Amino acid sequence: MPASYAHVLRLPHARTTFAAALLGRLSYGIVPLSVMLAVTRAHGSYTVAGAVMALFSATSVFLSPARAALIDRHGPRRALLPMTAAYAGLLGLLTALVRPPDAASPLVLGVVAAAAGTCTPPLGPAMRAVWSRIAPDPDLLRRAYSLDAVAEELLFVSGPLLVGALVAVASPAAGIAAGAVLITAGAAGFVMSPVVRAVRPEPAAATHRDGARGRVLRTVRRPVLAALGVGLALGAADLLVVAFAEEHGPGGAGAAWPLAALSAGSAVGGLLHGAVSWRTPAGVRLPLLTAGLGLAVLLAGLATGLGTLTAVMAAAGFFVSPALTTAYLLADESAPSGARVRAGAWVNTAVNAGSTAGTAAAGVLAGLLPTGWCLAAAGAATLLVAGTAVRGATRRGAPRPVGTGIV
Incomplete structure (x- = not known):
């Protein structure tokens, strides 16, 4: 069969799994700008907003391999669900803490933001690993990865636009709450996919635990x-x-x-x-x-x-x-x-x-x-x-x- 983008999306469970992962990953395009705007509005300081965002981004980015290791070790269902629940819960807490005039102190916001970043579910790497399972043919896999990369690019372009539209009718804190809803719905749909449910951690993931990083x-x-x-x-x-x-x-x-x-x-x-x-x-x-x-x-x-x-x-x-x-x-x-x-x-x-x-x-x-x-x-x-x-x-x-x- 010809290896085309349409063929990639016709692979068993590809469309539903990919759509769920994209829905959750849209949260990554919405939450950072929403947090920045909400903290700025709460404290009237770009310095405070920048510090809170730096803590959120640092823990989210640099601890990503550690969170991915949990998925390799325990499988996506056992690792992603508690990770997503913690992340969404902390975003909900942050939503409540940034509401003026009773916004929490910069120190408290920084701690909660850093904790949320620590729990960010690595849906992108998890989806790419599943593509390897769905599309074992090299040509199909390359097209699947290309489709994934372009879709992710569009998510990060459309996310800030959605925040702009949301802020026009609600407070920036609503964007943080929307990010929590999106990641919860997307991760739940992703782990419910039959191809994801079939994934089991390999013995090597546990065998090489020492020095694996x-x-x-x-x-x-x-x-x-x-x-x-x-x-x-x-x-x-x-x-x-x-x-x-x-x-x-x-x-x-x-x-x-x-x-x-x-x-x-x-x-x-x-x-x-x-x-x-x-x-x-x-x-x-x-x-x-x-x-x-x-x-x-x-x-x-x-x-x-x-x-x-x-x-x-x-x-x-x-x-x-x-x-x-x-x-x-x-x-x-x-x-x-x-x-x-x-x-x-x-x-x-x-x-x-x-x-x-x-x-x-x-x-x-x-x-x-x-x-x-x-x-x-x-x-x-x-x-x-x-x-x-x-x-x-x-x-x-x-x-x-x-x-x-x-x-």
């Missing part, structure tokens, strides 16, 4: 490194595009166009990448795609206006989803038996950590250098990461074929 990270070092480079480029671009727009127009309103072009290019690139039957192995494609993104961001430093920058950002976006899809595929290929959710979570963590570092570094550079030079520096750093991944591929050789293990 280092072992998994070593095996997925190349895709994690490439994902770090992608995140670095994206984090820097987000800030520097705003700085560029402020230099070329009143209030920086023009930043929406290059950022929208980046997302649109990513969606188009992801769909095209998944539609092609590649003969080149994922381990070879990944550094090339990462280098393409770095080169595009570097060339963005030569932009003379918003129109030029928008075109270059669209070209840069063309590499984003393909690079991340390939990183997830390579992590899935390379993961030890019983550690696929963890492998995907490490790639997730690398993207978010790279984005945070890229934004921070760009903020420092923007105060010292012209915006064009800052963009060039971000692109050069991404190219350097791609070169490191190439050297790693040369040393380590080819990964094992796709689909040789089960979740």
Whole structure:
């Protein structure tokens, strides 16, 4: 049968499982902005809101591999349900605590936000591990991962838009509550899927418990490194595009166009990448795609206006989803038996950590250098990461074929 996107969605239980996972993951696009707006309104301070968000994001991102390990060890049903219940409950508590005029102190909000981040269910890595079970054929799996990456991109674009519409008729705290409802409904639907109910933890997940973190990270070092480079480029671009727009127009309103072009290019690139039957192995494609993104961001430093920058950002976006899809595929290929959710979570963590570092570094550079030079520096750093991944591929050789293990 032809390996197409329609074929992927016609696989047994694919549509219902994927739809449930996407419903839950929409919460990730809604909750952060809602928390930021709600805390700002409660205390009238961006500093307090930023600190609370930093605690929420830090625990959510950096503890993701640990939460994924629980899913590998105990299976998605036994791990996701209590994790989701705790996360939704803490979001509900946060909703109550941010309501003015009786909002809780910044310290209490920070503690609750950090606890909520600690319990964030890793629905993305869990769904990608299930794709490996639903779509054992390599071509189908690549298309499934591409579809997943593009859908996730759209969720993170539509989430803030939904928050904007919600805030127009209700308080920002309602967005936090909506995120709790979405994650509960999505995770419940996901674990009720027959294909998820059939998943059992592999013996290896328990056998290699000691030192498992280092072992998994070593095996997925190349895709994690490439994902770090992608995140670095994206984090820097987000800030520097705003700085560029402020230099070329009143209030920086023009930043929406290059950022929208980046997302649109990513969606188009992801769909095209998944539609092609590649003969080149994922381990070879990944550094090339990462280098393409770095080169595009570097060339963005030569932009003379918003129109030029928008075109270059669209070209840069063309590499984003393909690079991340390939990183997830390579992590899935390379993961030890019983550690696929963890492998995907490490790639997730690398993207978010790279984005945070890229934004921070760009903020420092923007105060010292012209915006064009800052963009060039971000692109050069991404190219350097791609070169490191190439050297790693040369040393380590080819990964094992796709689909040789089960979740």
